[in-house]
Structure formats: C-alpha cells, structure tokens
Amino acid sequence: MLKSFILDDEAHAIELLTDYIERTSGIELAGSETNPLEALRKITELTPDVLFLDIDMPEISGLEFMKLLGQKIHIVFTTGHAEYAVEGYNRDIADYLLKPISYSRFVTCCDRVAQKVADAAGKKKDASKNFFYIQGDNKKMIKINMEELFYVQSLNNYVIIYHQSDKLVTYLTMKEVEQFLPADKFSRIHKSYLVNDAKIKTIESGHVILHSQPVTALPIGLKYRDQFFSKIRKVTLKRGDWEK
CATH class of the missing domain: 3.40.50.2300 (Response regulator)
Incomplete structure (x- = not known):
C-alpha cells in the first residue's frame, strides 16, 4: 500500500x-x-x-x-x-x-x-541478501548461497532445499521460505515447489526443466500458472519486439 x-x-x-x-x-x-x-x-x-x-x-x-x-x-x-x-x-x-x-x-x-x-x-x-543460513542437524548452521540454490520442496512442516548436488532438510514452511527469498529471482510454481529462475533450462508440457544432473522436471500447478507465466512473459523476446 x-x-x-x-x-x-x-x-x-x-x-x-x-x-x-x-x-x-x-x-x-x-x-x-x-x-x-x-x-x-x-x-x-x-x-x-x-x-x-x-x-x-x-x-x-x-x-x-x-x-x-x-x-x-x-x-x-x-x-x-x-x-x-x-x-x-x-x-x-x-x-x-x-x-x-x-x-x-x-x-x-x-x-x-x-x-x-x-x-x-x-x-x-x-x-542485502545473496546468502542465508538454515539450521541443520545438531543445531548446526549451514550457509547457502542463493545463486547455488536450485529449488525448494515442501514436506508438511519441513522443506527440502536442493542446493548444487546436495539436499538439506530443515524445519520451515514453504510460506516462510517464499517470503524470505527475493520474488524477482525465485518463483512459486506449485504448492510444493519454489524454483530459482536462474536455474530454469526450459518450460514445456506444464513443467519447468532445470539445469541439473540428473535432469529435474518440476510441475507447474494450476493455482500458480497465471502468475508464473505473467512473470515469464515480461522477459520473453518475441518477433514483434524486433519491429518496435
């Protein structure tokens, strides 16, 4: 407001x-x-x-x-x-x-x-934020660089953070993670998934395909589809753009 x-x-x-x-x-x-x-x-x-x-x-x-x-x-x-x-x-x-x-x-x-x-x-x-910490096992604090984060998956009251070739489980809600991460760099695409926009390779057949090994395909939920594609359209180069 x-x-x-x-x-x-x-x-x-x-x-x-x-x-x-x-x-x-x-x-x-x-x-x-x-x-x-x-x-x-x-x-x-x-x-x-x-x-x-x-x-x-x-x-x-x-x-x-x-x-x-x-x-x-x-x-x-x-x-x-x-x-x-x-x-x-x-x-x-x-x-x-x-x-x-x-x-x-x-x-x-x-x-x-x-x-x-x-x-x-x-x-x-x-x-002010290009990294953050999460609490791991034995109350150990683990630092995560945002540019290395691929996606986040919700699991009831926990989330799994897929980070480079590793994955970390921490006691957080997806809502807390979504509110913390910058909205211009991360997108909620499903009730269970939040993705790093920089890690998207292609968008096809209702899925987001990531630059990862092995290849990861995450579903785009109907509830989040319009908001996600509205964001994508703002950075999509079309033929008409060359004629302006």
Whole structure:
C-alpha cells in the first residue's frame, strides 16, 4: 500500500487528489497541507512513499521545497504549466501531472510510482541478501548461497532445499521460505515447489526443466500458472519486439 502526502496551496486541488486517492486501490492518504513548512514537519513524521507536490506556491516553490526534503521520497509534480516537466525529470521525479488532472492519468501515475517503490525495495533487498543460513542437524548452521540454490520442496512442516548436488532438510514452511527469498529471482510454481529462475533450462508440457544432473522436471500447478507465466512473459523476446 502506497502512503501518500499532498502539498498544494489550493484547497480544491487537494480535494480532487484526495477523492482520487480514496477511489484508487493500493494507495492511501497519510496527510495533506497548504503550508510548506507544516508539510515538511508532517512529512518527516509520517514518512510517506510519495508526495504530490504543487510547483506554483506563493511562499515557496515546489522546486525549492524539494531542496528542503532530507529523506528519500518519490515526488510527483502537479502544476498547470507543462514547461516544468523538463525541470522535473532533470531532478529525477517519479511522475508529472498536468492540471486539470484526469482520473485515468492519476491511476497511471500511481501504477508508475508503485513500480518504482517495488523496484527500489527489490534492489535494497537483493543487495542485502545473496546468502542465508538454515539450521541443520545438531543445531548446526549451514550457509547457502542463493545463486547455488536450485529449488525448494515442501514436506508438511519441513522443506527440502536442493542446493548444487546436495539436499538439506530443515524445519520451515514453504510460506516462510517464499517470503524470505527475493520474488524477482525465485518463483512459486506449485504448492510444493519454489524454483530459482536462474536455474530454469526450459518450460514445456506444464513443467519447468532445470539445469541439473540428473535432469529435474518440476510441475507447474494450476493455482500458480497465471502468475508464473505473467512473470515469464515480461522477459520473453518475441518477433514483434524486433519491429518496435
């Protein structure tokens, strides 16, 4: 859920964006302000993900306000002047909404910001985790490099981690493993299987074939099929892509 804040010197502009936020899933309003200094205090306290920032304000411009922000926040400019777009993108803003703002354009903006937030979180997560430990026999802690992990199989309240030519059994649930591993590198393909995307060799006949010896074929469950293939389509090169 995106947490948002609105700073605009015009009350009707805040009312419009508030209405749009209430109508849109995946985003909530943490607060709003017409006074830039009050907004700065509230933003520091509330730590929103995205700030809808009016550029044309009498006391301080949106561009000047950006300089006061000491925290990382995704900014969306809102203004009636299209010429500010170039300035905004030079400052690496998340998006730009030209007044009067249509609801359809607002929804597109929210999708774009949500993706940026997810990408930033994924990069942070990936950078901090390229290995993990599991508890083996006799409470021994075993280190596993993620790039060497082939797949995970659930077994009631245990999971089997297939790691290079070895396999390790540990007391974990599949849900715990799935939540821990980065979603951009690992895919749940079945109620009993979670696979390392980098180890996939082919996808055929409802199965994922891995780069392993002996060859391993894991079934793709009906419940997970749509989500898995939606992810695969994003990295599939088609003939039409060459024509764009």
